Amino acid sequence: MKRRWNLSLWTGFLIVLAGLGSYIPFFALFPVTRDFPWANLLLLAIGGVLMCAGLMRAFKQPEVYRGRIFGSILAVLSIAAIGLFVYGLFYEARQIPLATAAPRVGQKAPDFTLPDQNGKVVTLADLLSSGPAGTGKVRANGVLLIFYRGHW
Amino acid sequence: MRSFQHRLSDFNARGIHVVAISVDAPEVNLRHRQKLGFTYTFLSDPKAEAIQRYDLLHRGGAPNGADISRPAEFLIDSTGTIRWVNLTESVTVRARPEQVLKAFDELSFNR
Numbered sequence: 697m698k699r700r701w702n703l704s705l706w707t708g709f710l711i712v713l714a715g716l717g718s719y720i721p722f723f724a725l726f727p728v729t730r731d732f733p734w735a736n737l738l739l740l741a742i743g744g745v746l747m748c749a750g751l752m753r754a755f756k757q758p759e760v761y762r763g764r765i766f767g768s769i770l771a772v773l774s775i776a777a778i779g780l781f782v783y784g785l786f787y788e789a790r791q792i793p794l795a796t797a798a799p800r801v802g803q804k805a806p807d808f809t810l811p812d813q814n815g816k817v818v819t820l821a822d823l824l825s826s827g828p829a830g831t832g833k834v835r836a837n838g839v840l841l842i843f844y845r846g847h848w
Numbered sequence: 849m850r851s852f853q854h855r856l857s858d859f860n861a862r863g864i865h866v867v868a869i870s871v872d873a874p875e876v877n878l879r880h881r882q883k884l885g886f887t888y889t890f891l892s893d894p895k896a897e898a899i900q901r902y903d904l905l906h907r908g909g910a911p912n913g914a915d916i917s918r919p920a921e922f923l924i925d926s927t928g929t930i931r932w933v934n935l936t937e938s939v940t941v942r943a944r945p946e947q948v949l950k951a952f953d954e955l956s957f958n959r
Contacts, residue, residue, distance in 0.1 A: 710922035722933060723899055724940065727851055745888045789938045792918040799904035805924040808898035810869065810891040813877040818891060823867065828860045839929075840896055840921040840948055843904050844849060845939065846870030 702754050702763035705770065708746030712774045715739030716781050733785055740778055747771055805841075853886050855945035862952060864923075869893055871916050893917070923948055931955050 719736045723729035729736075751771055754763035798804060807820045820839065827833025851857070851864055866888040871876050872880070873900075877890035897916040899905050909916040909956035923924040932951040934943040 712868070725850060727942070727944050733940075757856050762957075785940060789940045792909070792937075792939060795903045795918060795920060797890050798920065798933070798935060799902060799922070799930050801930055803930050805922060805930050806901040806929050807928075808869075808891075808893070808901065810893050810898060811874050812892070813874050813881050815874050815888045818889070819927065820924070822925075823865045823889075824928060827863050828865050831860045831863065833863045834917045835863070835902075835926060837926055838867050838952060839867060839924045840852075840859065841902075841924065842849065842866065842868045842943075843899065843902065843917045843920045844854065844868055844870050845906075845909065845916050845919060846872040847876060 699758075699762045700760060702750045702761045702767060704746045705754065705763045705767045707752030708743045708750055709750075709770045709774060711739055711742075711743030711746065716744055716777055719781075719785075738782075740781075742777075744774070747774060757833065803838075849886070849942075850884065853884075853888065854943050855949070858945070858949055862949070864952065866890065867891060869898060869917065871896055871899070871914070897934060921948065923951060925955075 707791055714768050715736045715738075718739070719733055723733060723735050746766070747770065750761075750763055751767045753761045754767045758764055805820060807818045808816060812818050823839045849868060856866060867890075868875075868877075868886075868888065869891045871894050872890075872892060873894060874892045877892055881890055882885075885933050893899050893901045896915055896917070903919065904924070906917055906918040906919050907915050909918065919936050919939055919942055921934040922930055925931050932948065932955070934947070937944060
């Protein structure tokens with residue numbers, strides 16, 4: 697009798713791939729799924745359970761199901777990739793300087809003179825002395841500075 | 849940063865400038881801004897002068913080994929005083945616009 701393709705192994709592997717690949721292009725775009733990657737971890741867990749089930753039946757009923765060899769390979773690959781993903785998100789992403797000397801609440805914000813996207817030079821004092829563009833406000837009530845890593 | 853664009857009208861209504869700062873060149877910022885439909889100001893700090901003044905320099909922080917800024921957000925009032933700071937511990941966790949708007953409304957400065 698021809699042995700059956702072990703579908704849950706392959707489905708599980710595809711879900712693991714989706715769980716790994718979807719963080720940066722999709723789930724990282726939304727704060728709810730970015731700050732803690734629960735959607736990705738959920739996909740990885742579902743994929744992992746399916747793969748385990750597939751592997752177990754491949755070994756328990758080798759005369760019915762295929763997958764002892766390729767299933768083991770896929771499982772090792774998945775574990776390594778999930779390890780890298782978790783390391784990146786929970787360790788590597790936290791390797792940033794502490795900024796212990798950053799200005800604190802109550803202190804004067806250090807001034808700066810920097811070009812905007814059109815090359816026009818802007819200072820913090822300039823920003824404070826005019827309202828946000830198009831609002832008709834004469835003065836700003838505040839300035840929110842968002843420092844970010846950039847796109848190099 | 850996308851989420852701040854979505855809530856930009858709330859910042860405008862309060863008279864708050866939203867300004868992004870990184871080491872990226874003005875041309876990069878212009879392109880990036882157009883591509884993603886951002887309308888707030890992007891400032892360019894290639895020599896990391898302001899970034900160092902705010903103690904945010906992340907040496908070798910870019911994948912190519914370049915010095916960049918660590919993520920951080922500062923809310924400054926009309927007198928130039930810092931009123932709210934967010935120094936994240938992870939590059940994947942950033943301030944949300946709701947947090948900043950709430951901080952502004954609760955502090956109710958400039959009244």
